[in-house]
Each structure stands twice: as C-alpha cells, then as structure tokens.
Amino acid sequence: MKADPAVQHRLLELAEVDAELNRIHHRRRTLPELEEIGRAERDLREKRDSLVTAQTALDDLDREIKRLETEVEQVRAREERDRKLLDSTGSSKQLEDLQHELSTLSRRQEALEDDMLEVMERREAQEANVTHAREEVATAETTLEDAQGRRDEALADLDTSEAKRDAERAAFIANLPQDLLSIYDRIRQQRGTGAGLLRGSRCGACRIELDRTALTRVREAQADEVVRCEECGAILVRTRESGQ
Template sequence: MKAAPEAQKRLLDLAELDSVVDRLAHRRRTLPELAEIDELSKRYAKLATNVIESETEAGDLAREQTKAESDVDAVRTRADRDQKRLDSGAVTSARDLSSLQSEINSLQKRQGDLEEIVLEIMERREAADTKVGDLRRQRDEVGAARSAAEDRRDAALVEIDKEAGETQGRRSAVVGDVPADLLALYDKLRAQYGVGAAMLWGGRCQGCKVALSIAEMNRIKAAPHDEVLRCDECRRILVRTPESGL
C-alpha cells in the first residue's frame, strides 16, 4: 500500500486521539460512583424490604393490641354488670350470691390476665415501632447517599461526554487527511490490536516497544517514503519520522 508520508504521520495524530477516546470510554465504564451506586442500591433494596417486614409486624401487633384491649373491656363490662347486680340487693339466694361472687372473682382474675397480655403486647409494639423508625432512617440515609452519588456520576458523565465529543470532532478533522484505504487498514488493525499505528522512534516500534534488527532497519531505510510499512512483531502500521533513527 502506498500513502504520502504526511498522510501516514496523520495516523499518529489519529492514534493519539483514539487513545484519548479509549481512555474516556474506560473512565466512563469504571467511574467509582457506578460501583458506589450499585452497592447503595443493594443496601437500599434490603432496607426497604426490612422496613416493609417491620411495618407489617408493627401493624400485626397494633391489631393484636386492639383485640386484647377489646377483650379487657368486654370482661370489665361484664364484671361491672355483675358487681352492680350484687350491690343492688336484687339477688337474695345464698347460692346465687355465691355463684355471682365466684363469677365476679373469675372475671377480675381474667381481666388481670388480659391486662398483662395487653402490657406485653404494648412493649413488643413499642420495640417494633422503634425498629421501624430506625430502619426508615437508615433507608432514607442510604437513599440520600445514593442520590448524591448519582449526582456526582451525572456530573462526571457530562464532563466525559463533553471531552469525548470534542475529541471526536478533532478526530473527524484528522480523518479527512487520511486516504480511505489507509484509514480502513488503520481501523482494522486498531480493532485487532487496540492501536492501529505506532511511531518508529530510535529504531524501536513504539507500539510493541520492540527494537528492530539491523536487517529490518536497513529494509526500512531502503523502502520508498510513500510505502506503508508494518512492524514485523506487532503488525501495526509503522510510521517513519525524523526521530526514527534511519
């Protein structure tokens, strides 16, 4: 393949710009905020699930407390009614009086037992409500941290995309100076090796950093200036410059 020396040298500018594009793409993929957001999202999802579970537990205890208090009220009402009957003097039979007093005593004991149950439920409910509050606070703190990380990520992406756009603009200008066949070869090699062209500097290929043999250097010296050369070691386009040591 033939190409003017100046066109070949433009490949070095193109390779430098492509290197910038690659670095920006790598930076975009590996922003520390991305891993941070992923970790915070996992923590947020777990905490959100824990909040729902704790809210469900607290809700169940609230209903359990309501039922227990209702049972206490029912027993208290019945005991009060029996006590009024006893105090009214309407029951005169000794047997009925004994039975009524026994029922009142039983109801009072039942009321005491139920009130103990209510207190135990209230303590559990208080602990559950405290747990719900703590989990909500943790969830909200993680959510706020994630939002802050997302803001930092978005700001970094705007900066990266701006630089990438400017670099692509400069690249388009350089591409205009490179013949189509040479550009096609460069793009093919770049896809294969990551870098499509490298400078021959001081007798060494700057793509693979391998020093060329004397025979290879002599072959390059003898090659026409417009011949497109390839490095025997890494197969990249080898661009000759005044620093090549020829």
Template sequence: MKAAPEAQRRLLDLQAVDTTLAKLAHRRRSLPELAEIDAVAREISALEDERVRAQVVVDDLDRDIARLEKDIDQVRLRKDKDQKRLDAGAAMREIEGLQHELATLNRRQSELEDAELELMEQRETAVATLADVQARIAAAVGRRTDAERRRDEANDEIAKELEFKTQSRVPLAADLPADLVTLYDKIRSETGMGAALVHAGRCGACRIELYGADLNRVKAAPKDDVVRCEECRRIMIRTAESGL
C-alpha cells in the same frame, strides 16, 4: 500500501485523538459513582428486606394487642353485667356465684392487661427498630441521589469532551488518503491502536525492539511504504526519532 511520509505522520495526530476518545469512553464506563450507586442500591435492597421484617413484627404485635383489647373489653362487659345483677339485688343463692365469677373476671382482666402491657413494650421496641431502618433507608437514598447527581455531571462533562474530540477527528481523517484511514481504522478496531511511532528502534505500540531481518526490512522500506510491525501488526510511523 503506499502513502506519503507526511500523511503517515499525521496518522499519529489521528491516533492521539482516538486514544483520547478511548480514554473518555473508558472513563465514562469506569466512573466511581457507578460503583457507588450499585453498592448503595444493594444496601437499599437489603435494608428494604430488613424494613419488611421489622414492619411484620409491628403488624403482628398490633394484631395481638388488638385481640387482647377485645378480650379485655369482653371481660369488662361481663363484669358490668354481673355487677348490675348484684346491685339489682340478686337472689341469695346467686350472690355467692356472682361474687366468685367477679373475682375470676378481675384476675382474668389483670392477666390480660399485664399481657397487653408487655406486648405494648415490645411494640415500642419494634417501632423504634422500624424507625431506625427507615432512617437508614432515607440516608442511603440520599447518598444514591447524590451519587447519581455526580454521575450525571461527570457524564455531561465527558459528553462535551467526546463531542469536541469527535468533531476535531473528522477533518483530520478527511485530509488523509481514504485507503490509509481504512487500514488504520481496521487495525485500531481490532487492537485498540492503529498506528505508533517507531522510537529508538522500538515499535511504539508493543515496545518490542527491532532487530535482525525485521530491522533490515524496515530500514530498507521506501519512505512512502506503509510498514507494519511484525509483532503487533500496527502501522509503524518512521521519523527522525526512529533511529533507523
């Protein structure tokens, strides 16, 4: 392929823009906020599991406490009933039985109330644990929201730079021979770089020094020949700095 030396040199300007575009795209994919958001999302997921377990403990204790309160109410009702029978003047043969039953019911009520008190203390601890988990979830959600805000701000900035560089690329490419740009774009799509300056006898892309037959080939090539590196296949741009 043939192209004027000046057109070939302007490929370096096009490559500079494309390199910036590639760096911006990489920066957008590699924003530290993305990793932070993923990490916080995993943390929130684990905390939600912990919250569910803590809530189950509270719910189980509430159910057990409600059952005990129901049992205590039943004992109280039975005591009131027996006491009313005593107060109403039960027959002598019933008094001893009622008194014995009342003593049994009092012990039962005391046992149930002690059990209820123990469960209520456990519930207090469980509720504190649940509140702690909920507070940690709220803090993590806050960190995620902040990271998402910073990510969006960074993306907005990158998008503006991408738009500016993309627009600046259009006239550069349009001012070059179409077949040269086509070749350049093909190489760039395959390798990430389409053209590089030869500097001090080295390919600017793969950094390999030219020698022997390869060096002679490049030296002998007419200035309007589009020369490619034998190693990396990029277009080699020859200038006064090339040392050829």
C-alpha cells in the same frame, strides 16, 4: 500499499485522538462512582428490608394490642352484665355463681391488662426500631443520590470530552485517503492501536523493539511505502526519529 509520508504522519495525530477516546471509554466503564452506586444500592435494599421487617413486627404488636383491648372490653361487658344480674337475683345459688364468675373475670381482666402493658412496652421499643430503620433508609437514599449525582457530573464531563475528540477525529479522517484509513481502522479495531511512530528501532504502538531483519526491511522500504510492525500489526510511521 503507498501513501505520502506527510499523510502517514497524520496517522500519529489520529492515533493520539483515538487513544484519548479509548481512555474516555475506559473511564466511562470504570468510574469509581459506578462501584460506589452498586454498594449504595445494595445497602439501600438491605436498609429497606430491615425497615419492612421492623414495620411488620410493629404491625403485629398493634394487632396484638387490639386483640387484648377487645378481650378486655368483652370481660368488662361480661362483668357489667353479671353485676346487674347480681343486683337483681334472689337465688343464693345464682348469687354464689355470679360472685365466683365476677372474681374470675376480675383476675382475667387483670391478667389481660398486664399482658397489654407488656405488649405496649414492646411496641414502644419496636416503634423506636422503626424510626431508626427509617432514618437508616433516608441516609442510604441520600448516599445513593449523592453518588448518582457525582456519576452524572463525571459522565457529563466525559460526554463533553468525547464530543470534542469525535469532532477532532472527523476533521482528521476527512483529509485521509479512504484505503489508508480503512487499513488503520481495521488494525485499531483488532489490536487497539492503528499506528505508531518508529522511534529508533522501537514501535511506538506496542513499545517492542524490532529485530534486525524487520528493522532492515522497514528502513529499506520507500518513504511512501506503508509498513507495519511485525509484532502488533500497527502502521509504522517513519520520521527523522526513526533513524531513516
């Protein structure tokens, strides 16, 4: 294939634009904020799970307190009923039974109130755990939002750079022969770099020196002949730096 040497030279500018686009794409995939966001998301999930566990424990204690309060009320109601019966009974046997039951109810109420006091103390400590867990969630959410904000800013900058390079590329390819551009793009898609400057005996695309036979073949080729590197396949653009 043949192409004017000046046209081939423009491939170097196109290759530089494509190299910059490749760097932008790589940067987009490897933003440090992406890894940071991943860590922040995992941390937030853990913090939220801890909050659910703490809140569940607090809810269990609230139910336990309500149960004890209900039992205390039942004991008090039973005690009030027994005292009324005590005031109205004339039977010594019934009187003795009621006094025994009142004594039992008193001990039961005391035990329930002791239990409730212990549960309420545990609830107070657990409520502090829930408050701490909520603060931890809030901190984790802030950390995630901050990382996401920095990621969005970085992506916006990359979008701007990419749009600029895309416009430059469109301007370059508009002035290149379609057959030459097709070969260049095919090589670039397969190898990563479509063209490189031959500087001395070194390919500017793969940085490998051509052996003597390959170098002789390239130097003997006509100036408008499109030649390629035997190592990486890139189009070798020849200038005065190539020793031609």
